Amino acid sequence: MRRAPNRRTATGVTALALITVATGCTSQPGHSAPAGPPPPQSRQAASVASEEFGLLAGGGWAQAWSLWTDSAHQVISQADFVRLNTECRPVPGVPYVVDRTTIVDSTTVRIDWHRADATGGNPTGGNATGSNTLLYQAGRWQFVPDAASLADYRLGVDQLVQKRRAAGSCH
DSSP: OOOOHHHHHHHHHHHHHHHHHHHTOOSSOOOOOOOOOOOOOHHHHHHHHHHHHHHHHHTOHHHHHHTBOHHHHTTSOHHHHHHHHHHSOOOTTOOEEEEEEEEEETTEEEEEEEEEOSSTTOTTOSEEEEEEEEEEETTEEEEEOOHHHHHHHTTOHHHHHHHHHHTTOOO
16 A cells, blocks of 8 residues: 555644644744743752851851841941951850741741850850841842841940850850
């Protein structure tokens, strides 16, 4: 049995038309919105928080400050943050432990943490605890110091060092 050459072409065109209809593909431009960047992941935020806490526990003050949001940078300069933590050192080497990561929205993650620390920030002893926020800005996760820390930084280095020494939290 001999097939006509056009029959094979017609069958191929019919199959292509069925695939096109089934998948919704057309040769005409669609009206769909362009795909944006993928949403940020909470694991990435937790990773930045872990990096921040590791730098703070290890004395990497300048690097820790560099992970902050631009608005936090406006509160205290990198040089002053380094000076503050050099003149009034927190307990070195005591790790921060992330207890919980909560997605607030697509650009905000809350990190709850504790630090087993007899005196660093907790004059009564025991664990220091806290929460911080990470914001997805300018294509990356950035750390936000908590409101109490930001208020302390606004005092200025000299006054804050005095306050911390009086509380017994300098080492």
